[in-house]
Amino acid sequence: MSRIEELHDRARAALDPVHYDYYAGGCGAEAALADNERAFAELALLPRILRGNDRRDTGVALLGDRASLPVVVSPTAFHRLAHPDGERATARAAAHAGTVLVTSMAATVAVAEVTAAARAVRADAAVWFQVSFQPDDDVTTALVRRAEKAGCTALVVTVDTPVFGRRTRDERNGFHDLPPGLAPENLRDLPGAPPGGTLPITMSPEFTWRHLRRLRDLTSLPVVLKGVLHPLDARTAVDEGVDAVWVSNHGGRQLDAAPGAVRALPRVAAAVAGRVPVLLDGGVRSGADVAAALALGATAVGVGRPVLWGLAADGEAGVREVLDVLRAEFDHVLTLCGGRRPGDLTADMVVRREWPPLPTAGPPTEQGGPRTGRPR
Ligand SMILES: Cc1cc2nc3c(=O)[nH]c(=O)nc-3n(C[C@H](O)[C@H](O)[C@H](O)COP(=O)(O)O)c2cc1C
Numbered sequence: 001m002s003r004i005e006e007l008h009d010r011a012r013a014a015l016d017p018v019h020y021d022y023y024a025g026g027c028g029a030e031a032a033l034a035d036n037e038r039a040f041a042e043l044a045l046l047p048r049i050l051r052g053n054d055r056r057d058t059g060v061a062l063l064g065d066r067a068s069l070p071v072v073v074s075p076t077a078f079h080r081l082a083h084p085d086g087e088r089a090t091a092r093a094a095a096h097a098g099t100v101l102v103t104s105m106a107a108t109v110a111v112a113e114v115t116a117a118a119r120a121v122r123a124d125a126a127v128w129f130q131v132s133f134q135p136d137d138d139v140t141t142a143l144v145r146r147a148e149k150a151g152c153t154a155l156v157v158t159v160d161t162p163v164f165g166r167r168t169r170d171e172r173n174g175f176h177d178l179p180p181g182l183a184p185e186n187l188r189d190l191p192g193a194p195p196g197g198t199l200p201i202t203m204s205p206e207f208t209w210r211h212l213r214r215l216r217d218l219t220s221l222p223v224v225l226k227g228v229l230h231p232l233d234a235r236t237a238v239d240e241g242v243d244a245v246w247v248s249n250h251g252g253r254q255l256d257a258a259p260g261a262v263r264a265l266p267r268v269a270a271a272v273a274g275r276v277p278v279l280l281d282g283g284v285r286s287g288a289d290v291a292a293a294l295a296l297g298a299t300a301v302g303v304g305r306p307v308l309w310g311l312a313a314d315g316e317a318g319v320r321e322v323l324d325v326l327r328a329e330f331d332h333v334l335t336l337c338g339g340r341r342p343g344d345l346t347a348d349m350v351v352r353r354e355w356p357p358l359p360t361a362g363p364p365t366e367q368g369g370p371r372t373g374r375p376r
């Protein structure tokens with residue numbers, strides 16, 4: 001059992017079962033959820049040899065920031081369900097690891113407190129803000145201004161939620177509301193909110209590229225589009241001026257018919273053609289997964305649930321452990337693959353586990369099976 005699986009077990013034991021299901025679950029029959037990990041398990045790496053890679057650097061440039069490993073913390077809601085310190089603990093852990101935390105619009109700690117917690121650890125800690133368009137433009141604008149004021153260095157706009165996915169476990173458990181004392185703090189005191197209260201999180205299918213353009217014009221922060229699976233959307237996004245494309249099926253929580261995210265990566269990477277960085281999340285659980293995604297065209301990957309497991313199991317220390325494990329595993333795989341830096345991992349180094357077809361020089365002969373080229 002990997003260390004991340006152990007933390008998962010500890011988190012399961014520590015969490016209220018309803019909250020565990022909210023974190024762990026997907027939509028529908030959880031086919032997309034399962035396919036995220038399966039798609040990675042189907043990949044294998046062809047290492048390169050004799051490359052003199054004793055000196056390595058696992059860092060990557062991400063928009064204006066630098067991450068010390070090509071793994072960022074994906075935006076996930078409601079960290080205070082996992083630990084009383086919630087997003088503050090996650091922020092400190094990401095800052096210690098020297099990587100980017102993407103804090104959710106639906107965080108249970110306000111973005112200004114999240115950035116303050118991160119910067120108390122490291123003055124240049126990178127915190128990005130995840131936002132979903134809200135039907136009232138003034139609300140979206142107010143959220144963007146809050147993120148800017150808090151010192152976030154990029155906006156991650158999530159676009160795979162025109163409606164909520166049907167979360168089978170949450171429906172069964174009747175999980176609709178946060179427990180008393182917890183609230184989506186970024187949605188407090190917004191236009192239209194009751195005095196001192198929070199607005200509900202609204203998903204709507206009304207949004208178009210026009211809303212993205214409006215947001216683009218609203219801010220000078222880099223904009224990352226999260227939830228892209230179709231290569232044509234990736235190309236449009238780049239044409240519309242986004243600064244990065246994030247391949248994701250939302251951790252298998254939206255469209256159950258969606259493929260495992262890494263299956264969509266090669267075509268998106270081809271469509272983007274290096275014009276902007278590509279990120280990917282969904283099912284990343286090991287350093288080998290990170291390496292495979294990078295080889296297939298990602299600049300960095302995100303992790304969602306593993307961070308929640310670390311947080312629920314052991315607070316800030318648990319999240320640090322998850323990121324440390326991924327860093328160590330990724331460096332180990334990079335070494336074994338002959339790489340000095342993440343960019344040395346290339347698509348020719350990734351094969352399917354069932355690849356290649358057994359080499360046959362022709363049809364089977366009477367002397368035995370297919371000829372292999374082995375001297376007889
Ligand atoms: C409990 C939970 C809450 C999430 N909340 C958000 C969110 O608020 N905004 C968002 O863009 N994505 C959200 N996501 C999706 C994650 O950003 C990410 O795409 C997904 O978790 C990646 O898959 P993984 O959990 O297998 O790493 C959430 C995912 C989970 C599991």
Ligand SMILES: CC(C)CC(=O)C(=O)O
Nearest residue numbers: 076077106161201250253
């Ligand atoms: C509260 C939701 C917006 C969080 C989310 O995106 C999710 O649960 O997948």
